[in-house]
Amino acid sequence: MDAYNVPVGPAAVRGPRYRFRNPARPAFVVQSLIAAQALTDVYVIATGGEDSPWLADGMVPWPGVLQVSCWIAFLFWFHRVRCNAEVLAPGRHRYRPAFALGAWIVPLAMWWVPRRITLDIQRAGGTPRDVWLINAWWSVWLLDGPLSVTFHLLVLGRWDYHGPVDEGIAVLCAVLAIALVRRVTAGQPAGPLPYFNMT
Template identity: 30%
Template sequence: MSAVPAGPPVPSPDAGPVLSGVRLRSAVGPAIALTVLSVIFIGCSAYAVYADWTTWALMQRLVSDPGAVGDAELSRGESLFLLASSVQSKALIVMCVVFLVWFHLVRANARVFAQGADRLADGVAVGARFVPSANLWLPYRIAATTWVSSRPLGVDDGSRRFPSALVNVWWGAFAAARVLGWCGGMAYSLAESPGAVRYAVTTMLVGDVLDIVAAVLTPLFAIRLTAMQRTRSAQHPAVAAVRP
């Protein structure tokens, strides 16, 4: 990696300033899009929670009195559950795509602010989510490093304090929701009795509630980190002209 030039970089008419071959890029647009999609996903997850609870109550009635639930009611309950799961899954995929775009941008910007702080390549921020097992801890490591690298400079000790609890709770809720959703889905597909279905939807209900928690925290994390990088860029002479 080349050394930082002694003087300020010459601005380009169609590109931001470059520091050691890395270009700052705006993450504001993806952060706004991610916020909108998070709200939509919260609505889809709330619908999934309703479907989970409806199915749980139906299975509870079936366990207590098998003759109290007819075939038509069972069919409607199953259709509601499957529809809610499908809608939620599609919304999650769209939100994750936009999140990955935003995540790649802020990770690349963080490497400008703290060069050498993390040896993982920028592409790992995207690819880590598709690696089995690693997708539960590697993205968290990248997010935590990006958060620390993007902290604005303070007046006294050189670093303004920004708590990392938001990162920890956000990723913990997201990872737990994914695990519970997978376990509940497997249990549902293998269930052969009302009691087994009730157990499966209970697991999925808890996972869907955690999905809502993670979806609430996702835009908070994105907006806060984007704002931190915007402030940090104003404090860095070499990149002051670009506000991510």
């Protein structure tokens, strides 16, 4: 057990199901991967969009590997800060920690539940003074993800379009995601933690 992995608050008395764990390392990993993805998007724009060397057949499967790595790292970080939020503010969340992973794949719920979970995590770490950042990130993510895929499938008949507008939105989404990860992580105390009397 390190300095971060300690029970706090009412959970410290009743034998917690969740323990506070340092979110800094997962945050660093996910920010690095998102930044790498953003740089590749800029490179794709600068080198001809769909004709970019990064998207050439010889590069398969590296673009996909980087994208999937970003998703896995983000989900790992997101679940960790959600479990930490349960320790900081037990019983004050609308969704269970496991839903920090499941909400992203539940049809319809995936369009708004992760945003609500993020707001709850931010509230557990203090005053949610950056609701605008969460809303901006979520709006651009929807535009870059589900809405973009839906538009390309229904209008263009394909889902892997790499036009400059699409890549530009992806870069903006990456910048906002990095800012979000930094802010949410900074909102959680860096241990060793004191006893939080949340009752």
